[in-house]
Amino acid sequence: MLDADLKTQLQAYLTKLQQPIELIASLDDGAKSRELEALLQDIASMSDKISYARRDDDARRPSFAIVRTGTDIEVRFAGIPLGHEFTSLVLALLQVGGHPPRIEEALANQVRGLEGEFRFETFMSLSCQSCPDTVQALNLMSALNPNITHVAIDGALYQDEVQAREVMSVPTVFLNGQPFDQGRMTVEQVVAKLDTGAxxxxxxxxxxxxxxxxxxxxxxxxxxxxxxxxxxxxxxxxxxxxxxxxxxxxxxxxxxxxxxxxxxxxxxxxxxxxxxxxxxxxxxxxxxxxxxxxxxxxxxxxxxxxxxxxxxxxxxxxxxxxxxWRQMNVPGEDQYRNKGVAYCPHCDGPLFKGKRVAVIGGGNSGVEAAIDLAGIVSHVTLIEFDNQLRADEVLQRKLRSLPNVDVVVSGQTTEVLGDGSKVTGLVYKDRTNGESRTVALEGIFVQIGLxxxxxxxxxxxxxxxxxxxxxxxxxxxxxxxxxxxxxxxxxxxxxxxxxxxxxxxxxxxxxxxxxxxxxxxxxxxxxx
The missing domain is CATH 3.50.50.60 (FAD/NAD(P)-binding domain)
Structure with a gap:
């Protein structure tokens, strides 16, 4: 699973483990489970303070827990934390293994002092650059306080759960089964929300x-x-x-x-x-x-x-x-923000796999977003207000080569449509003749500047x-x-x-x- 360079780096980090930890896997017969088991066995072979066991006691498979031996301290991942989340995995191993976290002691004491039961779940994607901060913050809190548990869930692997819980942007955090917050969060932000006097x-x-x-x-x-x-x-x-x-x-x-x-x-x-x-x-x-x-x-x-x-x-x-990010300021945008209206294609694109989406904006950011999304979703409609795209020509050539992208110029988005819980389409005005047109879709990515x-x-x-x-x-x-x-x-x-x-x-x-x-x-x- 890990190449030689990553193994060397990880082995050096694992020398900092202070207490023994266990990697406890829940697997099925799928290819992703085999990948995860190979990764965990690789990690366990790198330190005599790490052991590996398969118990299949979690409903989410593949998943695994990092447990401090003989304690209730644990961090859990539902998926294979590589890509942007590899650093989250390394930090979780170290922190559960007793390596001191790099936060101010006063903040660490605030976390230790939180009373009650806090069961956090974070839906993330491996291509999301905002997700690791949230995952790492909640993992760290789990390592400091046994009353706090956290599982980071790869939304791309658990699409049924993503749809059932209406997750349409990442990171999305649930606390004790209820929506808690969306977007990048630090330990300070989580603590401030839990500790109302902070x-x-x-x-x-x-x-x-x-x-x-x-x-x-x-x-x-x-x-x-x-x-x-x-x-x-x-x-x-x-x-x-x-x-x-x-x-x-x-x-x-x-x-x-x-x-x-x-x-x-x-x-x-x-x-x-x-x-x-x-x-x-x-x-x-x-x-x-x-x-x-x-x-x-x-x-x-x-x-x-x-x-x-x-x-x-x-x-x-x-x-x-x-x-x-500049907003469209049209009816429905605020209502359906993070329910289909998004501003980060890298973060939220994987949640729209196989669906129809629109990109608003024909500059470099908009065209780059359309190109990236075209490899994930079923169809992209790019809508530009001007009568021509403003992106660099090299990007426009790439865009025109994609079979599942339509480009609309002289289009002014006028409304976001939805069914009360998620986006179902948008309305735009053709600025050449004033006609209104409706596009049925599930996601809208706004890329119209700052x-x-x-x-x-x-x-x-x-x-x-x-x-x-x-x-x-x-x-x-x-x-x-x-x-x-x-x-x-x-x-x-x-x-x-x-x-x-x-x-x-x-x-x-x-x-x-x-x-x-x-x-x-x-x-x-x-x-x-």
Missing amino acids: TARAAEQIAKKEAFDMLIVGGGPAGAAAAIYAARKGIRTGIAAERFGGQVLDTLAIENFISVSYTEGPKFAVALEQHVRDYEVDVMNLQRASRLVPAKAPGGLLEVQLESGALLKAKSVILATGAR LPNTEWLKGAIELSPRGEIVIDDRGATSLPGVYAAGDATTVPFKQIVIAMGAGSTAALSAFDHLIRTSAPAEPQQAAA
């Missing part, structure tokens, strides 16, 4: 913080670069981020970050956060800003209000809030007609002491490498502002 306690602690020399709002590439440059100046630096990594977390392949031939978004985001934490930066995760308050006097403190109610103060602020996360800044600083923060070549905004960088600004090209350069520029400019505004006044000469 948010208030965090807000109370944040409100006690002293004023920062430089406060960065946003934890994507621009925000991370700004934080590192600020911290290296030796000033008091803070970063408040709703989710560290930003859009990078939703990016599958990164092949244009200079000097790195290939990486993947989630891996890159982990490296960003780790680099920031190498410095003395106060990182405040799961914090969304709601208001920017100008200084009451020249040289005074700026204020950033958080949705939690906490108030942060700073001598300078860098806004790096990034952007999010929208800056700047609504909370209206009235505080100058925004462009498109909602972007207006900046000059130094990253300065219309408000003294406030700088901005990245995809939320008027910078013409939205790229990771450009955002990081802009974040560095903004930090250096803000530092220059601090030097000039904190310098003592020139002594006045006495009158003659």
Whole structure:
């Protein structure tokens, strides 16, 4: 199952096991069960702390549990955790085997202190770059608290269960048999949802913080670069981020970050956060800003209000809030989000195997999505508002070569149709003659660009007609002491490498502002 390189890497990791573990398999006579058994036997052969047994005591087959010998600590996978989930498998082996998790001790103690019974199930796909974070968070919690159990279920292998439970996006998490959440989740987010007082306690602690020399709002590439440059100046630096990594977390392949031939978004985001934490930066995760308050006097403190109610103060602020997927804003879109309306073809595409779907948008993202989906689904209808596709010609040639793809140009989507629980079709208007047409389908993938996360800044600083923060070549905004960088600004090209350069520029400019505004006044000469 594992090639020589993976075996070598895994064997090195398994030397970190501190306690014996058992791999307990539930199998049938299918090919996937044979693959899983071969994988588990390979793993068991790599360490004398690992044993393998087949018990067939789980209704989901193939599946297996990783159990800490002699305890109730276990993690379970229903499927073969390779692809994006191989790292989840390695971490589960180590954590169940007693290797300390890489989270703050205060958070680990919160998990250990959760009372009650928590039976989590996560439906994921092996091609989903968002799923591992959720799977790993819940696995880690299972390894810390015996009252918490978790099974990661490969939706592609359990299609009947996916349909019965109306799972139409991944990751989808159930708790004690009931829907819990959808999308990427961290340990902090899960704990905050289970421990209802956690948010208030965090807000109370944040409100006690002293004023920062430089406060960065946003934890994507621009925000991370700004934080590192600020911290290296030796000033008091803070970063408040709703989710560290930003859009990078939703990016599958990164092949244009200079000097790195290939990486993947989630891996890159982990490296960003780790680099920031190498410095003395106060990182405040799961914090969304709601208001920017100008200084009451020249040289005074700026204020950033958080949705939690906490108030942060700073001598300078860098806004790096990034952007999010643009929505169609048509009837039915909100109602059927994650019930057939999706925004990540890599994540959710496998759930629509053999079905009919539409892709909205004819730029590079839309055409790439249509090409990827065509290999999974029965038919793709691509709908572009303009009278021609805007994607690169090489992508258009590939698209035109696919027999199960129809392209509609001059099409304006006007409504998402559904039966109350899932998508059944869409309506679009032919812009050449005004006629409305209906397409029967089960999934709609929206790929129509990005929208800056700047609504909370209206009235505080100058925004462009498109909602972007207006900046000059130094990253300065219309408000003294406030700088901005990245995809939320008027910078013409939205790229990771450009955002990081802009974040560095903004930090250096803000530092220059601090030097000039904190310098003592020139002594006045006495009158003659």
